[in-house]
Amino acid sequence: MVIRLNGVGRVFGSAAAVAGVDLSISAGERVAVLGASGAGKTTLLSLINGSLSATSGIVEVFGSDLASLRPAHLRAVQRRIGTISQRLDLVDQVRVLHNVNAGRLAQWGTAKALLALAWPRPDATAMDALDRVGLSWAVHERTERLSGGERQRVAIARMLTQSPELVVADEPVSSLDPARTAAMLRLLCASAPTATAMVSLHQPQLAREYCTRAIGLQNGRVIFDLPTTQLDDAALDELYALT
Numbered sequence: 555m556v557i558r559l560n561g562v563g564r565v566f567g568s569a570a571a572v573a574g575v576d577l578s579i580s581a582g583e584r585v586a587v588l589g590a591s592g593a594g595k596t597t598l599l600s601l602i603n604g605s606l607s608a609t610s611g612i613v614e615v616f617g618s619d620l621a622s623l624r625p626a627h628l629r630a631v632q633r634r635i636g637t638i639s640q641r642l643d644l645v646d647q648v649r650v651l652h653n654v655n656a657g658r659l660a661q662w663g664t665a666k667a668l669l670a671l672a673w674p675r676p677d678a679t680a681m682d683a684l685d686r687v688g689l690s691w692a693v694h695e696r697t698e699r700l701s702g703g704e705r706q707r708v709a710i711a712r713m714l715t716q717s718p719e720l721v722v723a724d725e726p727v728s729s730l731d732p733a734r735t736a737a738m739l740r741l742l743c744a745s746a747p748t749a750t751a752m753v754s755l756h757q758p759q760l761a762r763e764y765c766t767r768a769i770g771l772q773n774g775r776v777i778f779d780l781p782t783t784q785l786d787d788a789a790l791d792e793l794y795a796l797t
Contacts, residue, residue, distance in 0.1 A: 555578055555579070555580055555581075555614075555617070556579055556580060556581050556583075556615065556616060556719070556720055556750045557577060557578070557579040557602055557614070557615055557720070557750075557752075558577070558578050558579075558612075558613075558614040559575050559576060559577040559578075559601075559602075559611065559612070559613055559614070560576055560611055560612045560614075561574055561575075561576060561610060561611035561612070562574075562575045562576075562577075562601060562608050562610065562611035562612065562613055563575070563608065563609050563610040563611055563774075564597050564601060564606060564608055564609050564774075565609045565610075570774050571594050571597040571774050572594045572597045572598050572601065572771075572774045573773075573774045573775055574611075574775060575598065575611070575774075575775070575776055576776070577769070577776070577779070579750060579752070579767075580750075581719075581750050582749070582750060583750055583751075583766055583767055584743040584750075584751045584753075584764065584765040584766045584767070585750075585751065585752045585753070585765060585766070585767045585768070585769060586753055586754075586755050586760070586761030586764075586765040586767070586768045586769070586782065587599065587752060587753065587754040587755070587769050587771060588754075588755060588756075588758060588761060588768055588769065588770050588771070588790075588793060589754075589770060589771035589772060589793060590772070590793075590794055593771040593772055593773065593774070594771045594773070594774035594775075595724065595754040595771055596640065596724050596754070597774070598771065599637075599722050599723075599724050599752060599754060601613050602615060602635075602722055602752065603632065603635050603637045603722045604620050604628055604631060604632050604635075605637070607620070607621060608621065615631055615635070615720070616631055616634060616719070616720075618631055629660065633660050633661060633716070634718060634719045634720060635718055635719070635720045635721075635722055636657075636713035636714075636716045636718030636720070636721045636722070637713070637722045637723070638709050638710060638713055638721075638722070638723040638724065638726045638742075639724050640724045640725050640728075642705055642706060642708075642709040643709070644697050644705055644708060644709060644712075645697065646696075646697045646698035647696070647697070647698060648696070648697060649674065649693070649694050649695065649696060649697065650684070650689065650692045650693055650694070650695050650696075650697055650700070650708055651674045651675075651676055651680060651693050651694065652674055652697075653697055653708050653709075653712055654680045654683060654684060654693075654708065654711050654712050654715060655674055655680055655712075655715070656712055657712035657713060657714075657715040657716045658679070658715050658716065661716070676693050676694075679715050680693070680711075680715060681693065682714075683711040683712070683714040683715045684711050686711070686714060686741060687707040687708075687710050687711045687714075687737075687738065687741070688707065688734070688737070689704060689707050689708065689711060692704065692708075701729075702729040703729040703730045703731065703734060705729075706726065706727070706728070706729045706730060706738075707730075707734070707738065709726070710726060710738055710741065710742070714741065718749070719749065719750065720749075720750045720751075720752075721742055721743075721749060721750070721751040721752070721753070722751075722752050723742055723751070723752070723753045723754070724754050725754050725755065725756065726738065726742060726753060727739060727755075727760070728756070735760070739753070739760060739763075739764040740764065742764075743764045743765060751765075753765065758785060758790055761782055761785060762782045762783075762785055765782050766781065766782060767779070767780070767781055767782060768780060768781075768782050768785045770789065770792075770793040772792075772793055777792060777793060778792075778793070
């Protein structure tokens with residue numbers, strides 16, 4: 555089991571962003587997380603990649619209870635996870651290659667990491683990732699000069715260089731045109747037969763096409779968890795109902 559959540563909740567002040575979530579996700583599953591803005595999607599993904607800690611319950615990833623891990627062991631688990639956040643977490647003032655290589659800094663020794671920061675070289679791994687997202691031409695461009703959709707693709711390329719066992723992506727295609735959206739979701743959700751992916755989306759049709767399972771969040775709670783072949787209008791009407 556790659557991910558196991560048992561009674562997981564996260565509270566901010568007096569508000570529960572996630573409450574009583576139970577989930578089990580196996581290797582190779584491609585899971586879409588659906589829900590209106592503010593439903594708890596970002597919080598749920600942040601709990602899974604270890605960037606947030608749960609207020610209650612247990613979050614297990616790769617068999618480890620994240621709350622019980624020492625910082626070094628938590629970082630070791632996180633190195634196996636490729637994360638794309640809504641913020642993208644890019645450094646705009648540096649070249650695209652710097653941002654793409656950042657995906658591997660934790661895997662390199664200190665000397666190699668410092669060398670890559672000072673004198674970055676477009677090695678085969680970086681160039682392959684940029685080619686897969688259609689940005690090989692931008693390797694030496696300053697990241698701040700790219701469009702929003704191009705910056706989103708830089709973040710995806712950075713993740714690809716990690717060869718992660720688990721992909722956690724928060725609205726990774728929100729700034730992409732339809733053709734790029736299709737290409738990027740194929741990379742995220744089907745990049746390797748054993749890769750596991752959790753992707754938050756606002757478009758149910760994308761979940762049906764590229765994912766095998768859909769989880770619906772409403773007010774921080776799971777209201778459905780079903781194969782995407784069963785994701786029908788009734789389930790979506792309930793999910794997006796105004797209350």
